[in-house]
Structure formats: structure tokens, C-alpha cells
Amino acid sequence: MGSQYSFDHPDPHNAFITICHEAEYGEGPLSGIPVAVKDNISTAGIETTCGSNILKGYIPPYDAHVITLLRSAGAAIVGKTNMDEFGMGTTTETSAFGPTLNPADTTRAPGGSSGGSAAAVASGMVHMALGTDTGGSIRCPASFCGIVGLKPTYGRVSRYGLIAYANSMEQIGPLAGNVRDCALLYSVIAGHDPRDGTSLDLPAPAPLKPEIAGKRIGVPAEFFGEGVDPTVASVVQSGIDRLEGLGAEIISCSMPSMQYALAAYYVTSMSEASSNLGRYDGVRFGMAPDFVRLWHDAYSHIRKTGFGEEVRRRILLGSFALSAGYKGKYYAKAQAARQMVRNDFARLFETVDMLAGPTMPCVALPLGETSNPLSMYLADILTVPANLAGVPALSVPCGTAHTLPVGLQLIGKHGAEDEILSAALAFEEGSA
Amino acid sequence: MVSKEDVAHIATIADIGVDESELELFTSQFNTILDYFDVLDSVPVGGDAAPLRSNVFRNDEVVPSLPHDDVLMNATDPEDGFIRAPRVI
Amino acid sequence: MTVIIGLEIHCQLNTKTKLFCGCSTDYRDDGPNTHVCPICLGLPGTLPVTNKQAVLYALKVAKALHCEVPAFSEFARKNYFYPDLPKAFQITQYDKPLAVGGYIEIEAESGGEKRVQLTRIHMEEDPGRLVHKGSGDRGRYTLVDYNRSGVPLIEIVTEPELSSPKEARRFLNKLRATLEYLGIYDPEREGSLRVDANISIKGYERVEVKNITSYKGVEKALTFEITRQKGMIRRNAPIVRETRHYQEARGVTTSARSKEEEHDYRYFPEPDLAPLEVSSWVPEIVLPELPDARRDRFMQQYGISQNHARTLTGDLKLAEFFEEVASDMPEIAAPWTADILLGELNYRDMPVTKVPVPHYIALLLEVKKGSVTDTSAVEILRLILNQVIEEEKPEMPGEIIVRLGLSKEGGDSIVDTVASVLKEHEAAVADHRAGKAGAINFLVGQVMKATRGRADPKEIAKIITDLLKD
Numbered sequence: 006m007g008s009q010y011s012f013d014h015p016d017p018h019n020a021f022i023t024i025c026h027e028a029e030y031g032e033g034p035l036s037g038i039p040v041a042v043k044d045n046i047s048t049a050g051i052e053t054t055c056g057s058n059i060l061k062g063y064i065p066p067y068d069a070h071v072i073t074l075l076r077s078a079g080a081a082i083v084g085k086t087n088m089d090e091f092g093m094g095t096t097t098e099t100s101a102f103g104p105t106l107n108p109a110d111t112t113r114a115p116g117g118s119s120g121g122s123a124a125a126v127a128s129g130m131v132h133m134a135l136g137t138d139t140g141g142s143i144r145c146p147a148s149f150c151g152i153v154g155l156k157p158t159y160g161r162v163s164r165y166g167l168i169a170y171a172n173s174m175e176q177i178g179p180l181a182g183n184v185r186d187c188a189l190l191y192s193v194i195a196g197h198d199p200r201d202g203t204s205l206d207l208p209a210p211a212p213l214k215p216e217i218a219g220k221r222i223g224v225p226a227e228f229f230g231e232g233v234d235p236t237v238a239s240v241v242q243s244g245i246d247r248l249e250g251l252g253a254e255i256i257s258c259s260m261p262s263m264q265y266a267l268a269a270y271y272v273t274s275m276s277e278a279s280s281n282l283g284r285y286d287g288v289r290f291g292m293a294p295d296f297v298r299l300w301h302d303a304y305s306h307i308r309k310t311g312f313g314e315e316v317r318r319r320i321l322l323g324s325f326a327l328s329a330g331y332k333g334k335y336y337a338k339a340q341a342a343r344q345m346v347r348n349d350f351a352r353l354f355e356t357v358d359m360l361a362g363p364t365m366p367c368v369a370l371p372l373g374e375t376s377n378p379l380s381m382y383l384a385d386i387l388t389v390p391a392n393l394a395g396v397p398a399l400s401v402p403c404g405t406a407h408t409l410p411v412g413l414q415l416i417g418k419h420g421a422e423d424e425i426l427s428a429a430l431a432f433e434e435g436s437a
Numbered sequence: 438m439v440s441k442e443d444v445a446h447i448a449t450i451a452d453i454g455v456d457e458s459e460l461e462l463f464t465s466q467f468n469t470i471l472d473y474f475d476v477l478d479s480v481p482v483g484g485d486a487a488p489l490r491s492n493v494f495r496n497d498e499v500v501p502s503l504p505h506d507d508v509l510m511n512a513t514d515p516e517d518g519f520i521r522a523p524r525v526i
Numbered sequence: 527m528t529v530i531i532g533l534e535i536h537c538q539l540n541t542k543t544k545l546f547c548g549c550s551t552d553y554r555d556d557g558p559n560t561h562v563c564p565i566c567l568g569l570p571g572t573l574p575v576t577n578k579q580a581v582l583y584a585l586k587v588a589k590a591l592h593c594e595v596p597a598f599s600e601f602a603r604k605n606y607f608y609p610d611l612p613k614a615f616q617i618t619q620y621d622k623p624l625a626v627g628g629y630i631e632i633e634a635e636s637g638g639e640k641r642v643q644l645t646r647i648h649m650e651e652d653p654g655r656l657v658h659k660g661s662g663d664r665g666r667y668t669l670v671d672y673n674r675s676g677v678p679l680i681e682i683v684t685e686p687e688l689s690s691p692k693e694a695r696r697f698l699n700k701l702r703a704t705l706e707y708l709g710i711y712d713p714e715r716e717g718s719l720r721v722d723a724n725i726s727i728k729g730y731e732r733v734e735v736k737n738i739t740s741y742k743g744v745e746k747a748l749t750f751e752i753t754r755q756k757g758m759i760r761r762n763a764p765i766v767r768e769t770r771h772y773q774e775a776r777g778v779t780t781s782a783r784s785k786e787e788e789h790d791y792r793y794f795p796e797p798d799l800a801p802l803e804v805s806s807w808v809p810e811i812v813l814p815e816l817p818d819a820r821r822d823r824f825m826q827q828y829g830i831s832q833n834h835a836r837t838l839t840g841d842l843k844l845a846e847f848f849e850e851v852a853s854d855m856p857e858i859a860a861p862w863t864a865d866i867l868l869g870e871l872n873y874r875d876m877p878v879t880k881v882p883v884p885h886y887i888a889l890l891l892e893v894k895k896g897s898v899t900d901t902s903a904v905e906i907l908r909l910i911l912n913q914v915i916e917e918e919k920p921e922m923p924g925e926i927i928v929r930l931g932l933s934k935e936g937g938d939s940i941v942d943t944v945a946s947v948l949k950e951h952e953a954a955v956a957d958h959r960a961g962k963a964g965a966i967n968f969l970v971g972q973v974m975k976a977t978r979g980r981a982d983p984k985e986i987a988k989i990i991t992d993l994l995k996d
Contacts, residue, residue, distance in 0.1 A: 067564045200573060201575075272474055299524060505559060523609065
């Protein structure tokens with residue numbers, strides 16, 4: 006231990022909330038490699054804000070499990086990246102620290118919520134970064150910034166130290182400029198952690214090799230449904246044609262539960278978030294409350310001033326979805342729908358090895374194009390099914406539409422990260 | 438349809454301050470979003486899904502607690518080792 | 527007016543560590559916030575992992591109380607805001623509790639056994655502890671100690687089947703004894719058993735009384751609340767469905783403000799914890815001898831009365847003490863321990879474990895030999911207990927008898943004393959001869975006085991009768 010990495014880059018895209026100019030690193034597979042970490046991952050001694058005013062000044066007294074793993078792999082943690090506040094957004098514009106610019110086109114948003122991590126990689130500031138993906142928050146910015154991003158199987162990477170947005174769906178995962186770096190970072194963070202009761206004990210990731218020939222790849226018709234930009238659709242379709250050219254067998258299929266997926270995702274994530282975010286009352290950490298007020302008043306006030314509008318909207322909607330008289334209509338139905346999504350995947354994976362389609366229905370959006378909340382939510386339609394079912398999914402660049410990057414999404418079987426990474430590597434090398 | 442009163446009630450339960458001026462906006466946005474969620478009405482209610490896993494435990498073994506200074510590090514104006522909170526009476 | 531009472535009892539389990547983190551639960555002698563970690567402080571990013579021992583303890587209780595353990599149970603979040611609750615939700619169990627049904631048998635008000643049905647037993651975490659400081663609206667504030675945050679609790683809920691404060695007390699005594707026999711809780715620990723009660727008069731609304739922090743306060747709290755409700759009914763005042771707080775110091779219940787009652791807990795399954803499938807563990811659990819079984823054994827083995835056996839087995843330490851001292855004189859040890867020693871201990875608020883066993887056995891032997899009167903023996907017992915309290919080395923009963931000259935007067939000397947007393951109180955003797963009841967008691971009392979209690983009253987009465995026959 007003890008080597009210092011000097012990280013002294015300008016940050017023209019506002020990718021970072023905190024930069025560690027001098028980062029210590031050690032020996033290991035990531036020795037001396039600068040790694041950026043999304044600011045919702047707890048780092049001992051380094052301010053961790055989740056992109057929120059309510060956590061400004063919060064210095065965690067403990068490291069997330071992935072941080073411990075990064076450090077023991079020799080990585081230099083060079084900073085904490087910008088994000089939508091508490092992960093709630095698809096553009097990184099809900100951050101209290103200002104928007105991040107998309108390095109592919111600085112008039113556009115990088116996607117979200119791990120937009121800072123994606124921009125840090127896409128701009129070349131770092132080779133790899135950690136993001137988190139609750140409903141597409143790694144894959145969306147990877148797609149929009151033209152890099153690779155992987156959401157692992159639920160339970161594959163410890164969530165200990167990941168500041169919760171929606172516990173039952175989120176995972177920490179890697180973003181990198183290419184599949185090999187993505188797989189390298191993944192191999193460091195994957196593994197069992199007894200401190201996370203949902204952590205899985207699976208064999209270590211296998212060495213990566215390009216492999217796609219003979220794979221059966223399902224393409225659900227719903228992945229090219231209403232709302233998908235036709236140009237994006239055709240770029241992705243030609244990507245799928247290339248997969249076929251590399252020896253994969255393409256199988257048309259259907260996923261009827263897609264009609265419920267987005268609603269099931271939002272009801273579940275908002276419900277969980279409304280509970281997870283109750284602890285931000287200023288008492289033990291973060292912004293100080295007004296101690297003279299009665300507690301309900303003090304809390305209401307600090308949670309009004311400390312949280313941004315989107316976070317408050319989701320807490321309120323989530324509280325509503327769980328409230329007496331509405332829980333059956335919203336939360337309970339969302340769980341039933343979620344089971345339908347799981348069942349659909351299970352059925353499809355009986356006959357195919359993986360699914361393919363667009364990561365996002367569109368390309369990166371212009372900054373400041375504030376549309377209504379629902380239209381922002383609708384952009385997640387293709388990424389949320391993997392989170393609902395807990396299966397691994399990645400986004401790999403597959404061309405451009407309107408001169409902007411387009412991502413191809415590969416969704417694998419439970420625990421089959423190696424398989425989709427190998428396919429993505431074959432695709433990347435074959436299409437290079 | 439939710440009313441402004443419904444939103445105000447939820448804000449009380451969730452301890453989230455909402456201004457009168459925001460109430461209108463939140464109410465109309467909620468109605469748009471909740472309309473979309475109505476798609477779930479047609480989901481058939483099934484039995485409980487089988488749990489993916491169960492019985493994850495740790496042994497009853499003491500792990501060192503946080504150093505006291507670290508406990509108070511992020512709190513405002515601790516007093517005699519206690520953490521300060523708004524009044525309740 | 528029929529009284530209907532249901533109880534909810536919270537019991538802290540005496541595991542080494544908290545329910546969801548590895549912090550020690552043994553913080554009694556330590557300062558505030560010294561037994562906390564990121565998990566029980568609810569710091570962002572932390573996750574709970576369930577303590578297996580806590581589940582085993584809860585199952586032990588479930589088995590002892592004849593509950594059914596469903597194949598599947600789960601933890602849920604109960605969401606509300608209060609400064610003692612660091613995560614703004616309590617991890618508890620909601621619609622899938624660890625155990626359902628079950629019962630406890632108590633002595634009924636009308637005599638005989640009464641079976642009180644249980645609704646459920648579930649597990650949850652204890653919140654932290656608040657200290658209120660300052661005064662005046664602008665000066666008040668709250669301080670929080672999270673040492674207790676995350677200590678494992680079980681909540682035992684009864685059906686509304688208790689019909690009086692006395693029955694409630696009997697129920698709680700039985701429950702407390704059972705929990706103690708199971709070795710899953712520490713009765714010495716303050717607040718280790720806490721009670722909420724639902725009370726109604728048949729045909730009227732139900733009132734929940736919270737904050738009964740000592741199980742001893744339950745009978746008082748219930749009596750107050752029942753009297754209050756009956757008074758309301760007599761005055762034709764409406765009884766509203768509400769939550770009231772018991773004010774231990776004043777012995778009254780007061781209405782909680784309506785704002786505090788405005789709860790919508792928004793329960794949902796805790797996504798960070800896997801469900802429990804532990805019903806198959808239950809047959810493997812070995813239970814110790816429980817109070818009822820021990821009571822029956824005491825009656826059989828020692829030939830003592832049911833009342834004595836029930837009293838002696840009502841507290842684990844007392845039962846163990848009795849078995850140590852009973853040996854070959856249970857007929858003396860049972861009434862002495864259940865009727866006399868227990869009263870003296872309660873009067874002194876002294877645990878039975880402090881009683882010096884050799885001294886107590888020696889005392890019982892003196893009683894058995896008949897070398898001291900009961901009155902003197904009680905005096906000796908009090909002396910020994912007081913010496914223990916004063917942290918002096920207690921004297922052996924034999925030494926005390928010699929030192930204070932308490933050896934029982936008997937034979938000729940007592941006959942002489944009786945004779946002289948009879949001579950002094952001719953009027954009473956005449957009354958006795960005239961068949962006036964009560965005269966003999968007066969005469970016995972005078973003899974006791976003359977012997978300073980060192981004579982046996984029964985023996986005196988016999989001597990008096992004999993002497994006056996002539």
C-alpha cells in the first residue's frame with residue numbers, strides 16, 4: 006500500500022461531485038487504475054451526497070463492501086460522480102450539484118442516473134467507474150454516452166454501503182470504455198458478502214473470451230414497440246443482424262408482461278423509496294434540523310428544503326401507493342405484475358440463452374428539456390424488466406442514430422453475466 | 438382521481454413539506470401518473486410468489502461497535518454523548 | 527358491566543447481540559451511543575442481517591406457549607417518524623408473523639384453570655431511548671441514545687379474554703415466569719418486559735393504554751382505566767376509541783393527542799431480509815421444565831399444597847431456592863418460604879438469591895426441632911435479612927438464639943408463668959369460666975408478653991385449659 010495517484014484533470018462535463026486529487030492505491034488486478042465511484046456508494050472519509058442537498062457534508066464512517074474490494078484490488082478511487090438525486094432520474098439533471106454534460110454532445114444530458122460515472126468514462130477521465138442500476142441507471146447513460154455498462158444479477162454484488170433507492174431491484178455495476186474493462190471491474194466487485202442478506206454465493210466470474218456462435222438470442226417484439234424511435238430501432242436491428250452474422254441464432258418471441266413492467270417498476274421503486282428516504286431527518290447526519298420545532302414540523306421542513314422536487318414527488322407517490330386503502334390497488338398489484346415479468350423471463354429462457362433489443366427507446370435528450378415526469382419515466386420501459394426480475398443485463402455500443410450513440414441491450418439468465426459479457430465482447434470485436 | 442386534500446394528507450404522513458403553490462402542480466402530475474398506473478388494475482391477483490430464498494442469518498457474535506467519535510461525527514450539537522433531536526413534547 | 531382486557535407484551539430477548547447487527551446488547555453500565563454501529567444508527571447504505579439466536583429464542587417461546595409456527599413468515603417495515611426510530615421505520619412482522627395461536631393457563635378469578643388464548647407472537651427491533659431536556663416552548667429539546675436501538679423484542683398478543691386486572695396480573699406473572707424458565711430474557715433488566723393493554727366495557731368502544739413500563743404497574747393501570755370507563759358510562763358520557771398513556775408516577779391514564787394517533791404505517795415486506803422458513807426447527811427445540819410442570823412435580827415430590835407449589839414455582843429463582851432448602855423438611859420449608867420468607871423479601875425489595883442458604887436451612891431446622899417459637903424464628907429471619915442488606919456477615923440462627931436468649935420456654939417454667947398470669951388476671955379467668963369467647967386469647971397474649979414471644983401460643987392455650995380444668 007501507500008502509492009499515490011495524482012488525479013488532476015479538469016472536469017468540463019461536471020462528471021464529479023467530489024474529486025480526490027491524491028488517491029492512494031495498492032497492489033492487485035486494478036493496481037494504480039483510477040476508478041470513479043457514483044456518489045451513492047458509501048466511502049469512509051469521503052463526502053457522500055447522493056446528489057442531494059440533504060446529505061451535503063455527510064462523511065460516512067464506513068466503506069461500502071465494493072469500496073473495500075476496490076481498495077484491496079489496488080484501485081485508486083479518484084472521486085465521487087454526479088448523479089440524479091438519490092438515483093431518481095434518467096438525465097442526471099435532478100442532481101443538486103448541477104447537470105452533467107454528455108461528452109458525445111455537450112448540449113445533451115448523459116442519461117441517468119449514473120450520468121457522472123458514464124461521462125467520466127466517456128470523456129476519458131477514467132477507464133472505469135462504478136454506477137448503480139435500479140431501473141436502468143447504468144445501462145441508460147452507457148447507451149447515451151457510447152460506453153459499456155453492466156447491471157449484474159440481483160445479489161451478485163453486495164449492496165452493503167449502497168445508499169438505498171429501491172432495495173429489491175438495485176445493483177452496483179461497472180461502466181467502462183470497452184467490454185474487457187467492464188468485465189475486469191465486474192470480476193473485482195462480484196462475490197458473496199454476509200453483510201448483505203440478499204447477497205448470493207456464486208462461483209467466481211470466468212475469464213472472458215469472445216463467444217457468440219450458436220447462442221440462441223430471443224428478440225421480444227415488445228422491445229421494438231410503440232415509443233421506440235424508428236432510427237434507434239433500425240440501428241439496433243442491424244446490430245442484431247450482426248449478432249446473427251457472428252453465428253447467433255435469432256429467435257422472435259414475445260413478452261406480454263411488458264405492458265405492466267413500467268408501472269410495476271415505478272410503483273415498487275417509489276414505495277420502497279418512500280420508506281428508505283424516511284431517515285433523512287437531519288438528526289444523525291446531513292443538514293441540521295431546527296431543534297426548537299416539534300419533530301413533525303422540523304422533519305417536514307428539512308425534507309422540503311433538503312430534497313429536490315423529483316425526490317419529493319416520488320416519496321409522496323410511494324407513500325400513497327402504500328397507504329391504507331390504496332396498497333391493494335398499487336403496491337400489491339405491482340408485486341403480482343412483477344411475478345408475471347419473472348415468469349415471462351423464466352419461460353423465454355427455457356428456449357433462448359439471452360434476449361436482445363435496444364437499451365433505450367431514444368438517444369440522449371437535450372439538456373434542460375424538462376418534460377412532464379411521466380414522459381421521463383416512459384424512457385425506462387426497456388431497462389426495467391431486468392431489474393424487476395433480477396436478471397443481468399448490459400448495454401454495449403452498437404452505432405449511432407441522429408449522430409448520437411445507441412446501445413444494444415443483452416439480458417441474460419439469472420447469474421449468467423459471463424455469458425452476456427462474452428457475447429458483448431464478440432459483438433464489440435466483431436463490429437470494431 | 439386524487440384531490441389536493443389527498444396530496445396534502447400524504448405529505449403530512451410522509452413528513453414532507455409542500456407549499457400551497459406546489460400542491461396544485463403535484464396533484465395534476467399525480468393524476469397523470471396514477472392514470473398510467475391504472476394499467477395494473479387488469480393484473481390478475483395471484484397467490485404469493487414462492488420466495489427466491491429464505492433463512493439468511495448471522496450468528497449471535499459481537500462485532501465491535503463504532504468508535505463513539507464516529508457516531509457523533511455527523512450529528513449537530515451532540516450533548517454529553519447524546520444525539521440532539523427536535524423536541525417531542 | 528363486563529370488563530374485556532387484551533394484552534400486548536413486549537419482551538427483550540437476552541441475545542448477546544442486537545437483532546440485525548453485531549452490536550452488543552450489554553450496554554447497561556456504559557454511556558449513551560457507545561453500543562451502536564452504522565446499521566443500528568440507520569446510516570445510509572446499511573443493511574440488516576437477522577440474528578439466528580433471536581429467532582431460536584422466539585421459537586422457544588412459541589413452542590412453550592403452544593403456538594403454531596407457519597411454514598413461512600417474514601419481516602415488514604412499519605413506517606413512522608419519531609426521533610427514537612433511526613430509519614423512520616421499525617422492522618417488525620405484520621401479516622406473516624412468526625407464530626400464531628397458542629395459550630397460557632392461569633388460575634381463574636372463579637377458581638379453577640382458565641385458558642387464555644394468544645393471537646400471535648412476532649419479532650421486532652426496539653427503538654432508541656429519548657431524554658427530554660430544557661423547558662418552555664423554545665427551550666425544549668430531545669436527546670437520543672441509540673444503545674437500545676435494534677435490541678430484539680418479541681411481542682406477544684393475547685385475545686381479549688381477560689376479565690379483570692387481577693386476571694391480567696396472574697396472566698403476566700405466569701408469562702413472566704415462563705419466559706424466565708425459558709432463559710430467553712433478563713428479568714433484572716429495566717424495561718425488559720413492557721405491556722400495552724386494550725380495555726373495554728362490553729358494548730362500548732375499546733381504549734388502548736400504552737406505556738405501562740413495569741409489569742407491576744399493569745394492575746394499577748387497568749384498575750384506573752376500568753374505573754374511569756365505568757364512571758363515563760354512569761354519567762352517560764361517550765367512551766371514544768383512543769390511545770391513552772399510563773402515567774406511572776400518578777397512577778392515571780391520559781389521552782394521547784390526536785396528532786400522534788394520525789398514523790398510516792404503510793407496512794410492506796422488508797426487501798433487505800429473506801423470509802423465514804423455520805417451522806421445521808420447532809420439533810428440534812428442547813424445552814426446560816416449565817412452571818406448571820414444576821408445580822405439579824412439587825406437589826407430588828414434596829407433598830405440598832397446590833397454593834404453595836404455585837407460589838414457589840411462580841418465580842424461577844424462588845423455585846430453585848426452595849429445592850435447595852426443602853430436602854427432608856418440605857412441610858416446613860413450603861409454608862416458611864411461600865408465606866413468610868416471600869413477604870419479608872417483598873417488604874425489603876430483596877431478591878431471593880440474596881438469602882444465605884445455610885442460614886435459612888439452619889433456621890428451618892431450629893423450627894423443626896421446636897427449639898424456637900415461630901415468632902422468634904421470624905425475628906431471627908428478619909435479623910439475618912437485615913444483616914445481608916447492611917452487608918454485614920449474617921449470624922447463624924443458633925448464635926442469635928443464644929445471644930438474644932430466644933430459646934423456647936417450655937416444661938415447668940412455662941407452666942409457672944401461666945399460673946402466675948392466671949393469678950394476675952382473675953377477671954379474665956372468670957370470663958373464661960363463664961364461657962366468654964375471646965378471654966382465652968387475652969390470656970394467651972398475656973403469657974406471650976410475659977415470655978417475650980418465646981412460647982408457643984398453641985401450647986400456652988393448652989396449658990391454660992388444663993390448669994383451669996382443675
